[in-house]
Amino acid sequence: MSASAQIGTAAPKGFLRRCIFSTDHKVIGLQYLFLALAAVTLGIVLSLLMRFHLVWPNAHLPFLSGGIMTPEQYLALVTMHGTIMVFFVLTTAPQSAFGNYFLPIQIGAPDMAFPRLNMLSFWLTLAAFLCMAAAFVVPGGAPISGWTAYPPLSGLGDVTGPGEGIGQTMWIVSILLFCFASLLGSINFISTAIDMRAPGLTLMRMPLTVWAWFVTAILSLLAFGVLLAGGVLLFLDRSAGTSFFLPAGLVVNGELQVRAGGSPLLWQHLFWFFGHPEVYIAILPGMGVASHVLANFSRKPVFGYRAMVLALGAIGFLGFLVWGHHMFVSGMSPYSSLTFSVLTMSIGVPSAIKTFNWLGTLWGGKIQFHPPMLFAIGFVSFFVTGGLSGIFLAQPAVDIMLHATYYVVAHFHIVMGVAAIFGIFTATYYWFPKMFGRMMDETLGKFHFWLTFAGSYCIFMPMHFVGIEGGVRRYADSSGATYLAALQPLHRFMTIAAFATAAAQLVFFYNFFWSLKRGRKAPANPWSATTLEWITSSPPPADNFDGRFPSVYRGPYEYSVPGASQDFLPQNVLAEEDALANQETPNAR
Amino acid sequence: MPGNVATATLQLNGAGGNANVGAPSGNGGQGSGPSGATGVPQRTYVTGMMIALAGILMFFAALVSAYTVRRGFPNSDWQALEVPRILWLNTLVLLASSFTLARSRRHLLSGDDESFRHWWGVTAILGVFFVAGQLIAWRQLVVAGVYLATNPSSSFFYIFTAAHGLHLLGGIIGLLAVAFRSPRRLARRTAVDVISMYWHFMDGLWLFLFVFLLAGS
DSSP, rough: OOOHHHSOOOOOOOHHHIIIOOOOOOHHHHHHHHHHHHHHHHHHHHHHHHHHHHHHOOOOOTTTSSSOOHHHHHHHHHHHHHHHHIIIIIIIIIIIIIIIHHHHHHHHHHHHOHHHHHHHHHHHHHHHHHHHHGGGGGOSSSSSSSSHHHTTTSSSOOOTTTTTTTHHOOOOOOOHHHHHHHHHHHHHHHHHHOOOOOTTTTTTGHHHHHHHHHHHHHHHHHHHHHHHHHHHHHHHHHHHHHOOOOOOTOOEEEEOOOOOSSHHHHHHHHHHHHHHHHHHHHHHHHHHHHHHHHHHHHHHHHHTTHHHHHHHHHHHHHHHHHHHHGGGGGGHHHHHHHHHHHHHHHHHHHHHHHHHHHHHHHHTTOOOOOHHHHHHHHHHHHHHHHHHHHHHSSSHHHHHHHHHHHHHHHHHHIIIHHHHHHHHHHHHHHHHHHHSSBOOHHHHHHHHHHHHHHHHHHHHHHHHHHHHHHHTOSSSSOTOGGGGGGGGHHHHHHHHHHHHHHHHHHHHHHHHHHHHHHSSBBBBBBTTSSSGGGGGSSSSSSTTTTOOOOOOSSTOOSSOOOOOOOOOOOTTTOOOHHHHHHOGGGOOO | OHHHHHHHHHHHOOSSSSGGGTTTTTTTTTSSSHHHHHHHOHHHHHHHHHHHHHHHHHHHHHHHHHHHHHOTTTTTTOOOOOOHHHHHHHHHHHHHHHHHHHHHHHHHTTTHHHHHHHHHHHHHHHHHHHHHHHHHHHHHHHHTTTTTTHHHHHHHHHHHHHHHHHHHHHHHHEEEEEEEOOOHHHHHHHHHHHHHHHHHHHHHHHHHHHHHHHTTT
């Protein structure tokens, strides 16, 4: 014991070193998780304000200076909701939080490859979030150009509207910080997955979660550098008088602008070259955790493990070739549209492989409906629903009609927003016992699942119809348009559903914080799972394995193996030991 | 599914030695000795640097493609920029620094510590000369009245040189860090390898950018 204590790294003493300025990947993972929790709370509040305004545009809101929300204030809500959710929730929680916490443990490593770099990534991300949130309180308020920050609206300064002065500048600075943090993080993730694996843990024995984080990190590495470059150019357009994205002859608010020769299309290309892979950065970790959890609670191996790995890689690769489908109405050549359209639809193939294999994993399994399992099934449901509308949007001819309508909003909220959030919930319910050493309440968890599952469909399914009828997104108030008047009851329904679903999240928050203090003590392996995070104590010691680092002898999902003494074989169990155990107790067969 | 079960059964029955079939050799000896628990395998730093260079490459690729697109717009206001002639000298200096760095590393490998330090220092000085030369080029442009926002060609010129110069400054800091600290022999060997990779990459990147700027002038 004393020998292993010498080998293992002891936790540093003192609250600051242990919990705040820590280089321990577990602490950093939790820091990311709580950052994402704060961000998602803010993001939900912003969306509720928007939903409220869409239905009661003339309501008097006491916290607004004018009392009644202006269109610009609504656009600021749109911008900040999108930016905060995409970057600080959907990128931060699945990859940075859970990936940080569990990738090293699942590969049997004591920490990330570069712990201090890891700490720097988190602090840069926190600085980025604070910079973004501060945009609300600077003169002019938050920017109004959406999470895509299209120039010329975003490129000219406060002449284009309130929030386009200091607010937009802070937005860009925050995004540049975030890019830098993500790049450093991806270097860490990739190096760790390549070089820090336990003896015997070959690539094809890695849990699908590790594969998903690994592929996601590669996407981050290749995508965020491009956004960084584009952000620098946009920053210079705003502050140094260059014209990369600004065409000649712009008249804004009656003022002729002096810039010339640039094109907003250049920004769109740079942005979406990042922006489309970003969608997969948000969803791939959810795919990994869903596969992991579906196998665990079906007591079956993942159906077609190798195909799952290849499909992850194929989605990641194709994700870089389809950015043009965000720009079908930008006036691009129809030949380019056709290319982007075909490539986009080809992503349906690996996506269908994944869905088929998830169902194959469930098929004939001894299914246990714990909350993480429910959320994993919910993930598959939303991924399919949202993916199907993507096939329609991938047709340039259809997209011309549906572009910038609520149909698009419904599509990406279901497939990228809700599905990814369900992935985050899956991970939270599944790994909570490991992270905090206590179990979450099962009944509250199931209650939370059904409310959120039904609520999310109630919010986003009617949105498709609003979009097909021509309901335009980003309009603060469409009550003046007679052709949309018939849709107003639908909007009211969606708003009520949104408030109800948001209220249901209070069940989750209550469960989360109550279980932190009062939850039942968790054993090391409460789910009878096979991967390496379950062979160590809950929560794991400072070096993850108390100096006894595992060797791996088998694949990650050996559930219900015929002839084995129990219905799961942990990855570190030696074949001979198990064979011996079988010989001693022949009746166990 | 049947395949998975078959593999599992095979491993259950196959005793002796089968367990180590999949073990990657030399992954830092984790779990096999005291060094594995806390230390990161040295080659991880090389891996990390290769990955970082891929990220940097994407950043510059985005800038270069933005250059190409911006220049090619049908009604572009692009005016070719006369590249300052001192850049030829700077390029030679940077090329020379790659040779001195390679020479320095060879001396380290053959155990000649003094020559290693000598050529390592020369490389750092050449690096400083390069950055100083780039600043002189900027100064010449400013004197000629060519600023960041004068024309897209000058905008890109300043951005390329600034982005590359900042990256090279990072390399110089790395060179100095190794020069003024004498860490353990193994760690120094790794540091030298990693910094060499970075430096040669920055040299190659500059050659590309320079040729690219020349072609556009």
